[in-house]
Amino acid sequence: MQIELVTSTPDFDALEPDWRALEDLTSRNSLFLGWDWQRLWWSHYGQGRQLRILVARIGGQVVGIFPLYLETHRAFRVLRVRKLRPIGAGGDTAPDDLGMVFDPTHEQAVSCAFVDHILHHVPDWQLLDLVDLSADSALVACFAQRSADASETIERMPVNRIIYGDLPPDWERYRQGLSRDRRQALARYRRKFEQLPGAHFRQVRQSGEIDEAFDCLAALHQLRWKGRTQELSFTSPQYLGFHRGVMHALQAHGRLRLFSLELEGKTIAMLYGFRWGQTFYHFQGGFDPAHAGLSPGQLLMAYAIEQAIGEGCRTFDTLKGEYGHKRHFFQQTRETLGLRVHRPGLIHWLYRLKARVSGHRELTEPVPLSEARSATLTPNPVAEEPRA
Template sequence: MTTAVRSDAAGPVAEQPRYETVVLRDARALEALAGEWNALQERSPGATPFQCHAWLTSWWHSYGRPGRLRLVTVRRDGRLIALAPCYRDGTVLRPLGAEITDFHDVLLDDADPDEAAARLALALAAELRGPLARLDLPEVRADAAIHRVLAHWPRAARKLPASLVQHLPGVPMDELLTRLPGRTAQRTKVKLRKLAVAGIDVRLVPPWEVPEAVDRMLALHALQWADRGATPEHMRGRFASHLRAAATGMAATERAQLREYRLDGRLIACDLMLQARSMVALYVYGVHPEARERVDIAGMLFGESLAHAVSTGRTELSLLRGDEPYKQRWRPDPAHNERLLLGSAPAVVVTAGLARAQERAKEFARERMPWLRQARGRVRVLRSRLRRAA
């Protein structure tokens, strides 16, 4: 209902904005919101590629379960100003994207982010019923919009340490090399000169060819990790299904680019780069093992991504989660995600306590039982070989 407020006896009537909060549970709403969702992502402070419509809708179609979808929306005079894409898991409200998504967040209109955050906080709190109810966001960036929601949160909240993430500045390669120690920089320059004369053909895959290119990339990804124990989820059909649809939709809206690299006419590598307003992110890549003996793979992939960041004015090349050796060579800037728990006091306190106990157990295993990690690695390699044999 619209409420009119008269400023004075002779002055005009100023209408208050009308706000509407709706929780959508029908999966058909995912498609209906596409245009508004993408527009809100462009206006939302700190939004990453993982908040775009194509990424999260594709995830739901591959991983979601009927009846559990919860899209918490806030509108101002009919305009979408806040969105929390979630699903219900028992008493827990979790973000779409789950474990294959590096950054979880909500979307807020930057025209009035505090009002949007306050309204969204109340709407989310209303969805959490019962003493064990909570909202659990496992991977939250320091500049995420959800922090604005937290400022208006009416119930209990806890922050816990989460994954290490790393990034490079969006600068030309020559400038990036000045960050490296002298010998490392010199060796890298030599490798880049060899790369420049190797005759590598770099092809940007058009959106209509993305599904087949994703399959080629995942085949190379599986090959490069064949004897090193790949991430199990990356080998599953549901991940491939999600990535095909997500990359296709994101490429069509200029939120992703998939590149193929050929040497002497032979496909040697592919990578999927996601992008938002100020960020490009290397999400996944595949490399033929034999190519590592001929070219500097990291230099090739990072060089293309940096060049794209510079040409489009984006200031960050995110290397996402993990501290793999190929990242460390470039001296990336480290940061840490946080796990954010919001809900009833009992749910938040108990969950935070269990999380800390699990982390202490992991630290004990790393320090006192290093053989356990090696055993897990051998199991992953064995499983990978069995899948290939099947």
């Protein structure tokens, strides 16, 4: 196996055919590691950062890609830290399911080769800051194997819990799996909405509709959350440009799912999601608070689930954020976690000191990778929060 380090944008672009071929080999190659998401993220957020993409080849054939970048981060106000981070993480975006894109036949070998190459052959970094790795991924296992004999300190960071559900083959079976109160509530929401003049559930299907729909989604999200959170999405030029581009790119491949609720031709709620393999991913949404009495968020979620079942999806994934409203629809949970690798020196010592003196040690204290259980972040069990 040969490992190549890609550091230029032209060489990044040259990977597209191999990248697209890999991403279709297994559903575990997530949407957030797909070519469209990764390349667009770099276009909008790459300024001031340096590419460090690892490419694994066997006999000239690409069998794995680990997309990383190097940035200089100011820590403790005075020190500069050279961080190695995954493409897709950083700026005002909140990724899910990062790591590497790979040929499943060679997953273990590629993972361990990447880990060894990062630890011994990638120069310049002081802190490797990986996020949103699947808890059962081969990458995590390989870092665990190396933790005992590596000169670097390898730590496991707090877990993110993600709510999802396996979908039955038809909507009625899904409904029957809900509690009686939830079934009655959804039926009431739908009946109330559908009796109104011009009530309509619609999917954006034409590329010519995307820009107008995107603007509407951004406006509804702002309207819904302005004054209720300081972490609004759809605010920065980078975020707006990135997601507009993502929508167009995914629509071209039949992967965009953009739904709306309309009353007499006016959009009152929108849901932004994706279809990737046999999974529907719910990413973002918004609604006009003037119509909060219709419960548009829950109503649109129910329509989206019904649509996903009708398409033959086997899983509905609500992505990061263990919020109470998601539990109205699904009960299954999966986990992603972060890894931090510190090279020996002052920076490592200061990070550990900061964790020890923090007033919120349960949230910030790194946990050794060798421990069976990691610390967990405490979610808000009720609030319906936005995601960035």
